[in-house]
Amino acid sequence: METRPLGDTGHESTVATFGAIALNWLEQAGANQMVEQVLDYGVNHFDVAPTYGDAELKLGPKLRQHREEIYLGCKTQEREYEGARRKLERSLDRLGIDHIDLYQIHGLEYEHELETITGEGGALEAFRDARDEGLIGDIGLTSHGNPQLILDAIDRIDDLSTVMFPLNPVVAGKDGDEYDYEAVLERAEEEGIGTLGIKAFAKGSWPPTDELPEDDRPYANWYEPVDRPDEIRERFDFAASQGLTTVVTPGDPKLVAMVLDAADRYEELSESEQRSLIEQARHDESPVPEQLHH
Amino acid sequence: MDIPKTVTTALEDRPVEDAVCLEAGAGAGNTTAGLLAGGAARVYAVTNDREHAHTTVDRLFADGDDSGSGRADDRRGRVAVLEADLRQIPLPDDSVDLITAHGLFNVLSPADLEAVAEELTRVAAPGCHLVVDDYEPLPDGAAVRKLFALENAAAELAAGRPALTFYPAAVLRRLFAGYGWEFDRRRTLLEPVPWTDKHLAAHAAVVREQTERLPDSSETGKILGERADQLADSIGSESVGEMYSVAMRLPT
Numbered sequence: 001m002e003t004r005p006l007g008d009t010g011h012e013s014t015v016a017t018f019g020a021i022a023l024n025w026l027e028q029a030g031a032n033q034m035v036e037q038v039l040d041y042g043v044n045h046f047d048v049a050p051t052y053g054d055a056e057l058k059l060g061p062k063l064r065q066h067r068e069e070i071y072l073g074c075k076t077q078e079r080e081y082e083g084a085r086r087k088l089e090r091s092l093d094r095l096g097i098d099h100i101d102l103y104q105i106h107g108l109e110y111e112h113e114l115e116t117i118t119g120e121g122g123a124l125e126a127f128r129d130a131r132d133e134g135l136i137g138d139i140g141l142t143s144h145g146n147p148q149l150i151l152d153a154i155d156r157i158d159d160l161s162t163v164m165f166p167l168n169p170v171v172a173g174k175d176g177d178e179y180d181y182e183a184v185l186e187r188a189e190e191e192g193i194g195t196l197g198i199k200a201f202a203k204g205s206w207p208p209t210d211e212l213p214e215d216d217r218p219y220a221n222w223y224e225p226v227d228r229p230d231e232i233r234e235r236f237d238f239a240a241s242q243g244l245t246t247v248v249t250p251g252d253p254k255l256v257a258m259v260l261d262a263a264d265r266y267e268e269l270s271e272s273e274q275r276s277l278i279e280q281a282r283h284d285e286s287p288v289p290e291q292l293h294h
Numbered sequence: 295m296d297i298p299k300t301v302t303t304a305l306e307d308r309p310v311e312d313a314v315c316l317e318a319g320a321g322a323g324n325t326t327a328g329l330l331a332g333g334a335a336r337v338y339a340v341t342n343d344r345e346h347a348h349t350t351v352d353r354l355f356a357d358g359d360d361s362g363s364g365r366a367d368d369r370r371g372r373v374a375v376l377e378a379d380l381r382q383i384p385l386p387d388d389s390v391d392l393i394t395a396h397g398l399f400n401v402l403s404p405a406d407l408e409a410v411a412e413e414l415t416r417v418a419a420p421g422c423h424l425v426v427d428d429y430e431p432l433p434d435g436a437a438v439r440k441l442f443a444l445e446n447a448a449a450e451l452a453a454g455r456p457a458l459t460f461y462p463a464a465v466l467r468r469l470f471a472g473y474g475w476e477f478d479r480r481r482t483l484l485e486p487v488p489w490t491d492k493h494l495a496a497h498a499a500v501v502r503e504q505t506e507r508l509p510d511s512s513e514t515g516k517i518l519g520e521r522a523d524q525l526a527d528s529i530g531s532e533s534v535g536e537m538y539s540v541a542m543r544l545p546t
Contacts, residue, residue, distance in 0.1 A: 283492065
C-alpha cells in the first residue's frame with residue numbers, strides 16, 4: 001500500500017489508517033482477525049481512543065504482538081494537565097504498551113478549550129512532559145467541526161505534528177468558513193504537519209431516531225455511510241487525492257475490508273474527476289455539522 | 295449559496311474583479327454568484343425564463359448567505375436580473391467586459407447559434423473575455439443518451455426544434471472565431487459528468503411537459519412520456535461525458 005510522509009514526523013504512514021473503533025463491535029477473536037487482516041494489507045498507522053468502548057483492550061493483544069509494525073495514535077478529551085496525564089496512563093495500561101507514537105487532543109470544538117489546553121496547567125503541558133519521559137512521540141489534534149479553530153491551533157501550538165479532520169465531497173463542495181478544510185490542508189502542507197482524514201465515507205445524516213432507532217441502523221457509524229464497493233473506492237480515491245497524508249477507515253467493521261481494498265488499489269483522481277464527485281454530492285446535506293453537536 | 299466548483303474553476307483565471315459582466319442564460323444564478331464573489335463591478339444576469347429569473351433573484355438576495363459573494367444589500371447594488379431574449383439583449387453596444395455562458399449552449403438549437411453569438415459580440419467591449427462552459431457530445435454507449443433522445447423527439451414534435459444539443463468545444467470556438475473572438479484556452483471542468491437521479495428526473499419531466507403540448511389523442515406523446523420515466527428510473531444515475539470550459543477574447 002502507498003505510503004506518504006506524515007508531515008515532518010519522520011514516519012511514512014500508509015495512505016489508509018486503521019480506525020480501531022471498529023474493534024469495539026467485535027469479540028476478541030474477531031478483533032484479532034481484523035487486526036491481522038489490516039496488517040496483511042500493509043497498513044502501518046492505527047488510531048484508537050479511550051472513548052471507543054473497549055477498543056483499546058481489544059487492540060492490545062495484537063498490538064503487543066506486532067508493536068514494531070504499527071505507528072499508534074491515541075487521544076484524550078481531557079483539556080487540563082491532571083486529566084490528560086491520567087487518561088494517557090490509563091490508555092498505556094489498557095493497551096499494555098509503554099509508548100504511544102502519536103498522542104492527540106481529541107475532538108477540539110471550542111476556542112475556550114484551546115485556551116485551556118494551551119494555558120498553564122493545560123493538557124499540552126502534560127503531553128510535553130510525557131514526551132520528555134518517552135511515553136509519547138508526536139503531538140496531534142483532532143477536530144470534527146471548525147476548520148478555523150484548527151488553523152488557530154496550528155498558530156498556537158508550534159510542536160503540533162498532525163491534524164485530523166473530516167474531508168469528503170459533500171464538505172468539499174460547500175462554501176463558508178465552517179467547511180474550509182482546504183485552508184487547513186494548505187496550511188498543514190506549509191508547516192510540515194501530517195493530515196488524517198475522517199468521514200471520507202459519510203453519505204449523510206441518519207434519519208431521526210423516531211424513524212430509525214439507533215439500534216436498527218445497519219452500520220455503527222455516527223453518519224450514514226456509502227456502502228457499495230465502487231462508491232467506497234471513489235470516496236477513498238477522492239480523499240487521498242485531495243492531499244491528505246492518510247485516510248482513516250470507518251467505524252463499522254463491515255466496511256473496513258472494502259476500504260482496505262480501495263486503499264490497496266488507490267489511484268489518484270484528476271482535478272476534473274474530483275470536481276465530478278463534488279458536483280454529484282453538491283445538493284447533499286453535509287453530515288458533519290449535525291454530528292458535531294451530539 | 296454554494297458556488298459550484300465548475301464555476302469557480304472556469305472563472306479562476308479570468309479578470310472578474312471590477313468587470314462589468316453578463317451571465318448569458320442565468321439558470322439558478324450560480325455563475326452570477328461566482329462573478330459577484332470574484333468582485334465583479336456589475337453583473338447582468340439575462341434569461342428568457344421567468345422562473346429562472348425568480349430563482350436567481352431569490353437565491354442571490356437570500357439573507358444569511360455567507361458564500362463570499364458579499365452581503366445581500368451589496369449584491370443587490372451590483373446585479374441586475376433581466377428577463378430578456380439573448381438574441382435581443384437590452385444592453386448597449388460595447389458595454390460588457392466579461393461574458394459567461396455556463397451550460398447555455400446545450401439548450402440553444404442550431405438555428406439560434408448565429409443570432410446569439412452575434413448579439414453577445416455586439417454588447418462585448420473591445421478586449422472583452424468570453425467563457426463558454428458546456429458539454430461535449432456524449433459517447434455512444436451512454437445510457438443517458440436515450441433519455442436525451444426522447445427529450446429531443448418530444449421537443450421536435452411539440453415545437454419543431456430540439457431541446458438539447460451538445461456542441462463540441464471546437465464547434466463553438468469556431469463559431470465565435472467567425473465573429474472575431476480569439477481563442478485563449480480550453481480546460482476540462484468535469485470528467486465524467488455526473489448525471490444524478492435528480493438531473494434525470496428533471497429531464498424526464500421536460501419530456502412530459504413537451505408531450506403535454508401535443509394533442510390529447512397523441513399516442514406517440516404518451517409513449518414518449520412513459521418511456522422517459524422508465525428510463526430515468528432504470529438508469530438511476532450515470533457519470534459519463536465531459537464538461538469543458540473554453541475562454542476567448544475580443545481583440546482590443
